[in-house]
Amino acid sequence: MAVHFSSLRVILVVVALAISSNAFTQPLLFARNGVLNQMSGSNSLLAPTVAKSVVQRSTQLPYVSNSLATNLLQKSSTQVGLSTESTETTVEVTPVESTDTTPPTETLPVAEKKGFFGRIAAALPTAEERKKLFPLGLMFFCILFNYTILRDTKDVLMVTAPKSGAEVIPFIKTYVNLPMAIGFTGVYASLTNRLESHNVFYACVIPFLTFFTTFALLIYPSRAYLHPHALVDALASHLPPGFAAPLAIVRNWSFAMFYVFAEMWGSVVASLLFWGFANEVTTVDEAKKYYPMFGLGANIALIFSGQYVRWVSQMRSSLAPGVDAWAVSLRYLMGAVVTSGTVLLATYKYMVDNIVKKKKADAPPSAASVPKKKKPKMSMGESAKFLLSSPYIRNLATLVVSYGMCINIVEVSWKSKLKQAFPNPNDYSAFMGNFSSMTGVITLLMMLLGRSIFGKFGWGFAALVTPAMIGVTGLSFFALNLFSDFFKPITATLGTTPLMLAVVVGAAQNILSKSSKYALFDPCKEMAYIPLDKESKTKGKAAIDVIGNPLGKSGGAMLQQILIFAVGSLSAATPYFAAALMGIIFMWVRAANSLAGQFNEAMEAHEENSS
Secondary structure: OHHHHHHHHHHHHHHHHHHHHOHHHOOHHHHHHHHHHHOOOOOHHHHHHHHHHHHHHHOOOOOOOHHHHHHHHHOHHHOOOOOOOOOOOOOOOOOOOOOOOOOOHHHOOHHHHHHHHHHHHHHOOOHHHHHHHHHHHHHHHHHHHHHHHHHHHHHHHHHOOOOOOHHHHHHHHHHHHHHHHHHHHHHHHHHHHHOOHHHHHHHHHHHHHHHHHHHHHHHOOOHHHHOOHHHHHHHHOOOOHHHHHHHHHHHOHHHHHHHHHHHHHHHHHHHHHHHHHHHHHOOHHHHHHHHHHHHHHHHHHHHHHHHHHHHHHHHHHHOOOOOOHHHHHHHHHHHHHHHHHHHHHHHHHHHHHHHHHHHHHHOOHHHHHOOOOOOOOOOHHHHHHHHHHOHHHHHHHHHHHHHHHHHHHHHHHHHHHHHHHOOOHHHHHHHHHHHHHHHHHHHHHHHHHHHHHHHHHHHHHHHHHHHHHHHHHHHHHHHHHHOHHHHHHHHHHHOOOHHHHHHHHHHHHHHHHHHHHHHHHHHHHHHOOOOOOHHHHHHHHHHHHHHHHHHHHHHHHHHHHHHHHHHOOOOOOHHHHHHHHHHHHHHHHHHHHHHHHHHHHHHHHHHHHHO
8 A cells, every 4th residue: 555655656756747847748749749740650641631630729738938938928829830810919008006015816827826736636527527528639649549559560460571671661552552641631521511521521531440450451462463563564564673672662562551551540540630629529628728738648659559469579489380370460469459459439429429419509600601711832942942042931841841851761771771680570569669659759758858958058059969969870870880890799799789889879870860850850840939939930831831841741752762763772872872971961050050049149139029
C-alpha cells in the first residue's frame, strides 16, 4: 500500500510540474503539424483542407514566452491562416478611487488561488468534458496505433520484395501515391455533398479496413499468381538499368497498393477525419486545454504499436518448418489493425449518438443561418509571386522545403542499408518496431525540452538545431557508406560491421531529426508568423501550404529519381546524395540566420504596436 501511495505522489508531482511549466504545450505541434506533415507523406494536396479545420484550435497555445501571452490572445483573430469577422476593440480603463485595496478574487488565476493541488484540479477535465475527451483520446490512439503498424509494414513489403529495394520509394510517392491523393480529393468532395458528415467517416474508414483484411487473407497468399514476373523480366531485358525501380513497382503492384493505402491512412483518417471531427465536438477552451495531451497520446501509441510489431515479428521462432513466417506475421499485424479500426468505429458511433446529436438538438435555430466569411485561397501562381516578393516568407519557405528534401534524401538511402542488414522481412519488421518505439520515447523527451531551449537560447538557436542535427547525423551516415573500408578497424573494435553501424547511425539520424522537427522546427515555423500583419500571415501561410510543403516532399523524391536514372542505382548515387545534402543544409542555415534577424526586428515592432 505504501508503494502504491508513493507512486501516486510521484505521478502527482510530475503532473503538477508539467502544468506549472507549460511544458506539455509543445506536443500540440505533433498533434497538429506532426500529423499533418509527417502522416500526409506525399499527399500534400490534403494539407490545406485539414489545416483549415485545425488551425482555429491550435494556434492559440503559447509558443513563445509568457510576456507575449496577452498579445497573442488579444490578436488571436489574426493568427496564422485564420480569418474571422471580429474587429479589434480598444478598451479604455479609467482609474477609480477606492479605499478597498484587496484585489478582486475573480481576477486571480485558478492555479494561484488553489495552490499546488489546485493546479492538478484545474488540469483535470470536468464530467461533461470527459464524455468527449476520453473517447476522442481512444480514437486518436487507435488511429495512430494503426498508422505505426501500417507505416512499418509498407516499408517491409516494398523494400524486401523480389527485385525491389528502397529506390522504389520515391517513384511510388510520385507516380502512384500522388495520383491516388488527387483521386481521393475528388471522391471525398463527392461524399461530403451526398452523405451526412458522420456517414462520410464510415464511408472512408471501412474501405481501408476492408482492403487490409483482403490483403492479408487473399492478396498476399496469392501474390505468386497476381504479380507479372515473367512480363516484367521481359521488359527489363530491353530497358536500361535505370528503369529497375519503376519496373519493380509493376512487378509487385499489390505491395505498391498496400503502400499507398498505408500512406493515405495517416493523411485521410488521422489528419482529415479525426481532426475535423474533434474540432466539431470540442470548444475552443477545451481544445486549448486538452489538444496537447493528444500529442502525448500520439507518441505513446508509437511506443505500444512499435513493440507489438516487434513481438509479432519474433513469432517465427515458434512456427513449424516450412511455414511462411512473414505471411503469419502479416495476418497478426492486419488483425490488430482491423481490431483497432473496429474499436475506432464503435467509439465514433458512441460519440455521434451521445455527443453530436445532443449538440445539434441543443443548438439555437438561428445558429445555422449565420453566414461565414470565406477564407482567402491562393493559386499556385499567386503563391509563387507572393513568395518571390517577400524575403521574410521566402526564407521561411526555404526552411520548409529544405527539411522535406533532406529527410527524404537520407531516409531512402538508410532503408536501402536496412534491406542489406535485414533481408528477412520479419527481421526487418522487428527492427522497425523498435525504431518506432524509440521514436516515440525520444520525441516525448524532446518536446519536454523544447520550451527550455526556446527560453534560454531564443528563436535563432532553436531554428538551427534541426538542420545541425540532420547535417551531422546525415553526413555521418553517408561517410560510413562511402568510406566503409576506413571504418573497418573501428567497427571491428566495437564488435560490429560498417553496414550495421551505418544502419544504427541512420536510425539515430531519423529519430533525432524527426523529434527535433516536432519539438523545435515546427514551433519555430509557427512563431515566425506571429509578428506579421494579417495579410502577410494569411497569404504567407497559404503560399507555403501550396508551394513549400509539396516542393519539399516531392523535391527530394524527384532528385533521387534523376540521380538513379543517371547513374543506374541508389548505391551508385550515394556520393551525389551526400553532396546534395550539404548544399541544402548550407542554404537552410543561411535562410535560418537571415530569418532570425528579420524575426527579432519584426517581434520588436509587433510588441511596440501591441503595447
